[in-house]
Amino acid sequence: MDTPGWRISGGSPLRDRLPRVATVARVIPETSKVTTFVLDAAIKARPGQFLMVWLPGVNEKPFSIVCPDPLTITVANVGNFTAALHRLVPGERLWYRGALGRGFRLSGRDILLVAGGYGAAPLHFLALAARDSGMAVRVALGARAQEDLLFPGRFAGLGCRVWTCTEDGSFGESGLVTDLLQSLADQHRPGSVYACGPQAMLQAVAGICEARGIPYQVSMERYMRCGMGLCGSCAVAGRRVCRDGPVFSRLPPGS
Amino acid sequence: MDTPGWRISGGSPLRDRLPRVATVARVIPETSKVTTFVLDAAIKARPGQFLMVWLPGVNEKPFSIVCPDPLTITVANVGNFTAALHRLVPGERLWYRGALGRGFRLSGRDILLVAGGYGAAPLHFLALAARDSGMAVRVALGARAQEDLLFPGRFAGLGCRVWTCTEDGSFGESGLVTDLLQSLADQHRPGSVYACGPQAMLQAVAGICEARGIPYQVSMERYMRCGMGLCGSCAVAGRRVCRDGPVFSRLPPGS
Amino acid sequence: MSRLDLSVTICGVLLKNPFVLASGILGTGAAILERVARSGAGAVTAKSYGPGPRAGYPNPTVLDWGSGLINAVGLPNPGVEVGVGELLETKERLRPLGVPLIASFFADTVKGYGEVARTIAQAGPDLLEINISCPNVEDEFGQPFAADPRAAAQVTLEVKRATSLPAIVKLSPNVADIKAIARAVEQAGADAISAINTLGPGMVIDIEAGRPILAHRVGGISGPAIRPIAVRCVYDICSAVSIPVIGIGGVLRGQDAVEMIMAGASAVGIGSAVYYRGPGVFKRLEVELSTYMEAHGYARLADFRGVALEG
């Protein structure tokens, strides 16, 4: 018979915090550079949390959770690791640690999501949760050109009202997603704004919302090593993006 | 904020299995050689389980639990360690690991306890539990002489019917407690016999009960090191007294 | 599970599964070793016998400090003369079960190792295990044989000269370069290596008493806490030598055993797990290992042994 409590005392079963394996069930091309990977796994997670995805022999990097069940990530091909991910075909495997980090806190009756590039990834999970709590969800999507717009159909399918804009004017409004935010914020005054995208975009979002007194939350990116709040690699203005974030309810000063 | 589960993952809090300190609250002389120590501690335990009692700088040895709340042990002064225990006065401290081992399984409506020497210690705890389950409890106590008889008053106080015998005939019947058992077993045919005492006595008890088809349980003693089923010091006929026992529902063959 | 073959042959001795009871765990007598064999162990190691009787240290000798165990038992044993009798009876009882007996021993001089080996061989164990984690009384610094490649090799040579039984040398992790020790004993004729013995030493202080809890103050660490160290040692040893290795240290579950085998181990020693999961651990390890192998399409241990060493 096991010692009562050996699982605790022994610690051995706590391989849980080590990477877990999952098989790629489906690969969905989203844009020319972005692909979605649906895994044969399901986890408990809150919108905004992320995974550390490991490809043995390659590297381990952070990716937002797009959907917890089936576990899904959406990846932009921007370098070595993401290229290796893009070579995965259904039946092949990847490993993940997580869900990690602090996610979004849902509040307000009608909310506005602002996504630049693959920033749409964590916001998709947020939209899923917001829909389940019966919130009204507006989404502002921005990209360079029409072919780079991520998830317009998915958000619409969830019952969100979607506005789009492209820098080259090839689809929707012409300009930056922050211009879109500005006009939407003034027209509708959302209860809360949730944003994810490049640092410059987040800075603009913060400025717009702070000027109008609209509460906002942003999901940030920083280079990560441990992903567990220990090594300090991801620190920005004294906050650890991997553990105190990646979602912050205001942009850390000086970030 | 603590990592959820750090207590489990970290393991550190599991100093629980290390010795715990307790203060001696009362010291009760029982016989010329036997003393009871009441501690300012309470534990969860089953009758028949034991403690490993540590005196820093002296040794660590096994003692039966006489009562779990307040935690109580009864000690015969037979050597170095027990002499050191006997020098403890109220306010001084000892350390213990436990409750350890497998205790008695209570069964039957009327039971007979057979104690030789300080074997009365674990049987006292058993009598407490039997009384709480409304069983009829008979007790046969044996000792060399009247002044060595342990707990006759305590058992009587619990509502048990007590028979005593001494080898020198100075009190109760004259003879061995196993003689007493023989006549009681024939007169009353108890549902179960529970015995604790020297090995020779246990052997006789086993013989008597097996001849009559009476279920019995014996609590054995062996020299112990780890007290946790690992080192094999206490092994008898392939069984570890510290973990498979000290209570056995039949005497291990060849023990 | 009928397709699965969990057996392994070490130095010509067949183990029906890779799980070996480690020395110093339960191995105090014939009856308890028979029980462990019946519980499903692939082989059993008796406690370490030395040249003469030793009382061992006073208690406390073994503790669970939360993430593992610590022990300073002090090699209590009745001496090899008495040991031969115990081992003979053990071998007798194990023979019908087809479970090999490993006889562990130690000494405090190189010559002593040869003498104890010669005596213990009379019991006819299947394998000898040389416990070299003892202080070398001839060494001016008194460091254990295990820490010095030359001393470890001398002991191995001496034992190989004294008997014709296959000899396993058990290595300590508390050394500067375990590969060097492994190579030295392989060259000296070791037939196999087991690793690791306990880590450290360590110390646990009781903050009420203000003193170390173990009577010996310090003790060797075993159990879950040492698993990554043990795996690295096995990996290092297997990348340095070609004799078989028994991987020991912190193995509690089938997955842990798979890890050891992937690091190159041929068999897997089970020590502290007997505390954490009871003597029934052998059967359960076999089930867990089999389940893993079936799920991964492995038919025998060789299919994944040492895969972590590649690439």
Next chain:
Amino acid sequence: MSRLDLSVTICGVLLKNPFVLASGILGTGAAILERVARSGAGAVTAKSYGPGPRAGYPNPTVLDWGSGLINAVGLPNPGVEVGVGELLETKERLRPLGVPLIASFFADTVKGYGEVARTIAQAGPDLLEINISCPNVEDEFGQPFAADPRAAAQVTLEVKRATSLPAIVKLSPNVADIKAIARAVEQAGADAISAINTLGPGMVIDIEAGRPILAHRVGGISGPAIRPIAVRCVYDICSAVSIPVIGIGGVLRGQDAVEMIMAGASAVGIGSAVYYRGPGVFKRLEVELSTYMEAHGYARLADFRGVALEG
């Protein structure tokens, strides 16, 4: 708790409590070190800087394997030239808080240690910490400075010649005789010792991938698993030298810190606990330590420091 005095003075530097953020934990920049100081640390150690920029190893670099952590980060740092600027800003921010700054550094030659020390001293840290757990490229076996008393002493001498700042030497547990190293660095002029750096190395293998998880394959063990080893090292060092010792390794709770202090430590390093309990751990350790001291009638740390060494 007003009667309690948790302060300690090490090499003339006052710490308001004994809890020191260990090197390599969070210490990547001024803002995060300020945050740790504000969270209640008695002193903070920045990450180790080396002679030139290093990228460190690819990921995975840090893992929680169940009973502790394993890491192979590879000392990523921008080099000491950039480091001086980071440390200057850090010192600036810490000054008003009264929290001393410890600057950690490494090199791969004895001379290199002197040069890095001279540069880093320009930032005006309160204490230097010499990380000697790096391979000595001049040694024919490439073994770390930490494993060789002579090399450890040479590094200490060189640093003491290069600067007038008090120098702590950080020892590795992965050595044959830690007392010998401690004595050697004390004689060479070390003002204090910190111990231990990570244990091992160890290895964790993923049994699905069939390979070590860390990109570097092996890594140093920290956290709960190493506490008894760290306590024994501190105990050994304190029984060998008379300079103050910062005890590091597996301290998660106030009781663990008491254990370290009873083994002789003057201060207590906090590393992995930041993962297990968050940066708020410093405040909580202070409460736990104070509670213990009150319950036992201790007014200052000296009242129980080293008691386990006696008798």
